Amino acid sequence: MTTPQEHHEGLVELLQVAAIRNQSVGAAGHLATAVERLGQLTEPAPVRPATRSVVTEHLDRAVSLADAANAELAGAVFAARETLHWRVAYEGVEGDEAFTHFRKNYAFALLVAADPDAPAPFHHPELAMGFSLQAPNVHYGMHHHLAVEIYNIIGGTGEWKRNEGPWTPRPPGSVILHEAWDDHGMNTTDQPTLTWWTWVTDVTNSTPVMT
Numbered sequence: 233m234t235t236p237q238e239h240h241e242g243l244v245e246l247l248q249v250a251a252i253r254n255q256s257v258g259a260a261g262h263l264a265t266a267v268e269r270l271g272q273l274t275e276p277a278p279v280r281p282a283t284r285s286v287v288t289e290h291l292d293r294a295v296s297l298a299d300a301a302n303a304e305l306a307g308a309v310f311a312a313r314e315t316l317h318w319r320v321a322y323e324g325v326e327g328d329e330a331f332t333h334f335r336k337n338y339a340f341a342l343l344v345a346a347d348p349d350a351p352a353p354f355h356h357p358e359l360a361m362g363f364s365l366q367a368p369n370v371h372y373g374m375h376h377h378l379a380v381e382i383y384n385i386i387g388g389t390g391e392w393k394r395n396e397g398p399w400t401p402r403p404p405g406s407v408i409l410h411e412a413w414d415d416h417g418m419n420t421t422d423q424p425t426l427t428w429w430t431w432v433t434d435v436t437n438s439t440p441v442m443t
């Protein structure tokens with residue numbers, strides 16, 4: 233039987249491997265920073281698990297859509313799903329019908345948090361890292377934040393937009409860099425999307441804002 237701590241330590245090891253591999257795809261310097269900081273993590277702390285309906289309904293399919301390079305990581309996320317604290321995004325923020333639909337059909341889980349009180353097994357003052365899951369046919373509208381952010385697609389092909397660029401399909405294996413204050417959004421079509429993402433700057437003073 234694998235303990236939650238073993239699941240979490242295994243995810244860190246797989247993310248180190250993924251970050252090193254993905255440096256050849258994009259965001260090389262930022263991913264190198266992430267790898268360095270993953271080597272400086274605190275000892276794992278217990279996390280109160282929490283789930284969301286999007287996880288119980290769509291994580292298995294997103295995992296099945298991973299490419300070969302991400303298959304082990306995808307399987308590890310699935311195996312660890314009940315040990316993670318899956319959260320709703322934009323807690324307390326009001327919006328229109330589309331925004332409400334998005335919030336019901338999107339969840340994220342922190343593996344590494346900068347805030348020592350955040351529900352994450354690991355903490356680092358200059359790193360945030362976790363997973364996101366977006367159900368099919370969900371529009372995550374344009375938003376921005378100060379922190380530089382790298383998304384790595386594990387499973388599912390959605391359409392992503394950055395600033396004035398077009399909506400662009402991003403298959404598993406893609407690396408997507410958002411510089412400080414870049415407007416960005418993501419739409420799913422008939423597939424859910426599972427990512428791992430990391431913030432490597434301004435980790436403690438960034439809150440995403442819809443634009």
Ligand SMILES: [Fe+2]
Nearest residue numbers: 381410416440
């Ligand atoms: Fe973002």
